[in-house]
Amino acid sequence: MNESGQSTAPRVAGDHQERAVEVVLTGGPAALPASIQLDSAVDAEKIKIQHYGGYEHFERDIDHADDGRVRVYRWVGRTKIAE
Structure with missing residues (x-):
């Protein structure tokens, strides 16, 4: 979620590839x-990715400086989708 509480689920770059940044995901399920x-x-501290009936949560890893084109996020946990 971003600062205003809206979801910041990542989108795959398509037509906007020139505006895309690479996000490296560390930890989490091997299937991701x-x-x-x-x-x-999207310049969020936290992102969530829908995955197998739940969300995988990642936080920006401040130990890895980004160059504006690559950002590193580390896995912090999983939640299930409410039914």
């Missing part, structure tokens, strides 16, 4: 990709 593309306008 090691990196994804995220719109550069």
Whole structure:
């Protein structure tokens, strides 16, 4: 979620590839990709990815400086989707 409480689920870059940044995901389920593309306008401290009936939660890893094109997020946990 971003600062206003809205979801910041990552979107795969398509037509907006020039605005995309690479996001490296560390930890989490092995079935998730090691990196994804995220719109550069999304500058969230936390992201969540829908995965197998739940959400995988990642937080920005401040120990890894980004160069504006690559961001590192580390896995912090999983929640189930409410029914």
